[in-house]
Amino acid sequence: GAGKTAVAAAALLATALNGYQGAIMAPTELLAEQHARSISIMLEPFGIHTVLLTGSLKQRERTMGRAAIESGEAMVAIGTHALIQEDVSFKRLGLVIIDEQHRFGVEQRDTLRQKGYHPHMLVMTATPIPRTLSLTLYGDLDVSVIDQLPPGRQKIITRWRTGARRTEANTVIAHQVAEGHQAFIICPLIEESETLAVKAATVEFERLSREVFPNLRLGLLHGAMKSAEKDAAMRRFRDGELDILVATSVIEVGIDVSNATVMVIEDADRFGLSQLHQFRGRVGRGKDQAFCYVLSADASIQAQERLNVFQSTDDGFRLSEEDLRLRGPGDFIGVRQSGMPELRMADLSDTQLIELSRSLATKIWESDPYLRKPEHAALRERMRLFWQQFMPH
Numbered sequence: 001g002a003g004k005t006a007v008a009a010a011a012l013l014a015t016a017l018n019g020y021q022g023a024i025m026a027p028t029e030l031l032a033e034q035h036a037r038s039i040s041i042m043l044e045p046f047g048i049h050t051v052l053l054t055g056s057l058k059q060r061e062r063t064m065g066r067a068a069i070e071s072g073e074a075m076v077a078i079g080t081h082a083l084i085q086e087d088v089s090f091k092r093l094g095l096v097i098i099d100e101q102h103r104f105g106v107e108q109r110d111t112l113r114q115k116g117y118h119p120h121m122l123v124m125t126a127t128p129i130p131r132t133l134s135l136t137l138y139g140d141l142d143v144s145v146i147d148q149l150p151p152g153r154q155k156i157i158t159r160w161r162t163g164a165r166r167t168e169a170n171t172v173i174a175h176q177v178a179e180g181h182q183a184f185i186i187c188p189l190i191e192e193s194e195t196l197a198v199k200a201a202t203v204e205f206e207r208l209s210r211e212v213f214p215n216l217r218l219g220l221l222h223g224a225m226k227s228a229e230k231d232a233a234m235r236r237f238r239d240g241e242l243d244i245l246v247a248t249s250v251i252e253v254g255i256d257v258s259n260a261t262v263m264v265i266e267d268a269d270r271f272g273l274s275q276l277h278q279f280r281g282r283v284g285r286g287k288d289q290a291f292c293y294v295l296s297a298d299a300s301i302q303a304q305e306r307l308n309v310f311q312s313t314d315d316g317f318r319l320s321e322e323d324l325r326l327r328g329p330g331d332f333i334g335v336r337q338s339g340m341p342e343l344r345m346a347d348l349s350d351t352q353l354i355e356l357s358r359s360l361a362t363k364i365w366e367s368d369p370y371l372r373k374p375e376h377a378a379l380r381e382r383m384r385l386f387w388q389q390f391m392p393h
Contacts, residue, residue, distance in 0.1 A: 002146045004124045005035065008097050009042040011122055016048045016075040020094025020119075023077045025084070025112055027100050029054045029227065030234055034256060035099070036078045043076060053079035053088065056227050084111040097122045100278075126281050126316055145317065156284040158292045160268070160311045162299075169264045169293040170212055176261050177216055177243045181288065183262035185246045186279055188270040190222045199266040205246040213244060221247040249275060251282060258286035268294035268310075269303035273323045276310050302326065 012022040024039070026032040032054055040050040051065040051074040062082070068074035072091035077083060093116025098109050113121060123141070161168055173183045185208070187201040205220045219242040221233045230250070237245045238257050245251070249271070263283045268276060276294065284290030294307055309322045364376065371380035 002126075002149055004099070004126075004146065005038055006042075007144075007146070008035075008099070008122070008124065009039050011095060011097065012039065012076050013043060013046060013048070015095040015120075016043070016046070018094070020092050021069070021072065021075050021077065021090050021116075022095040022097065023083055023090070023093060023112060023115075024079075024097040024099060025108075026078070026080060028250075029056055029080055030231065030255070031099065032078055032080050039076065039078060048076060049074045050076040050078060053077060053082045055080060055082050057082075081108065084108060084115075088115070090115050092116070093119050095120045095122065097124065099124050100126075126278055152287045153284065154287070154289050156280055156290045156292050156314060158280065158294070158311050158314070160294045160296070160307045162296055166295045169262075169295060172291055172293070173244065173262050173264065174213070174216075176291070180259075181261040182237065182240070182242070182257065182259050183244045183264065184251065184260060184279075184282055185244060186251070186263070186265045187246065187248060188267050190224050190248055201246055201248050204266065208244070208246060216243040218242065218244045218246060221245055221250060223248060223250045249279075251279075255282050256285060257282070260285070261288050261290040263290070263292040265292070265294050267296060268307060269296040269299035273306055273310055273319045273326075276306075277314075277316060277319050280314070 008024060012024075015022040024032075024035055026035055032052060036050060036052040043050060049068065051068050053062065053065045053069075057065070065074070065077075066088055069077050070089050070091060077088075077090070082088070096109075096112050096116070096119050098112070098121070109121075109123075113119060159168070173185075176183060185204065187199040187204050189200040191200050191202055201220060201222050205218060209218045219233045219237055221230060221237075225233070233242075233245070234251075234255065236242050237260075238255075240259065260283045263279055265271065265276065265279055271279075280292045283292065294310060296303070296307065299307060306322070306326065309319065313319065364371075364379075368376055371377075371383065
């Protein structure tokens with residue numbers, strides 16, 4: 001809720017005014033539709049035609065959309081994975097924007113990039129994943145941070161509760177709904193599991209409707225529902241026809257309901273810091289005070305450490321650094337998104353040393369990009385051996 005969409009629209013405008021096409025890829029149809037609505041309104045006054053491309057469009061609509069992209073009539077294409085299908089080709093793609101980039105694999109991002117000739121790339125996310133952070137440290141990405149919220153926003157109050165204190169969350173929900181607000185309750189599973197002792201959305205929805213909030217309007221949303229059912233549930237919540245939405249991680253990205261002020265995450269120890277931060281970002285998008293409750297029955301020592309960090313900060317980069325420390329930076333020239341790299345190197349939390357190394361590397365690059373100077377002979381040989389083993393992404 002800090003203004004990433006406005007940044008995307010500004011970049012697309014600059015691209016279109018220079019005669020190039022721009023594309024935004026979003027992880028869900030709901031988010032793609034939301035972008036298409038808001039961005040087309042922003043760009044329409046400049047005469048820029050925008051098309052939406054998703055999997056659930058009728059064949060005729062998809063054909064027309066593809067034709068508009070191929071002919072260059074549509075300067076902006078907004079869509080889901082449908083954008084990276086083989087039958088989609090751009091006339092002159094100059095900018096690729098990946099929204100909520102941690103939801104896409106490396107190859108998926110690369111496929112969209114290859115639909116143009118070295119297009120500019122903008123990746124946007126509320127929480128940089130470890131691989132992104134380590135790429136930044138190695139100088140492959142430039143970073144802009146939006147560290148201010150729009151005027152009138154309040155800091156979200158985050159509380160971690162276990163045991164009997166968990167009921168505090170239900171009390172806050174009842175109070176907030178009485179004041180005309182709405183709430184999310186997140187569960188890790190759709191159905192109950194015989195092997196995992198964690199909350200399931202379908203069972204929790206029935207229990208809450210029957211025992212805890214019998215007089216409130218509850219809705220259910222999970223990934224196994226049909227696309228039309230998911231959209232209907234989300235629209236009912238957005239339009240204020242539901243007080244509480246019980247859901248799985250399907251709501252992690254792109255849900256913009258400014259009236260929602262409470263986020264309750266059941267069995268929060270089952271989620272990573274990045275996911276928890278995304279969930280929290282679904283509330284507090286209006287001027288009213290918002291609350292986020294992370295609940296856990298029995299968390300491991302590492303999970304307790306994660307939840308403590310999450311409770312103490314709402315800084316996405318700080319959370320990503322903790323994620324980096326706990327999970328490892330991933331294979332930074334490969335396709336793994338986390339885990340320890342095969343290449344051994346200095347402690348990635350030593351940012352001063354990393355900044356110094358990066359500035360020295362930049363100076364060498366500027367003065368001797370092909371490492372032809374005699375004093376760089378050993379470095380050139382090391383680089384040659386290094387790149388023989390990897391293919392860059």
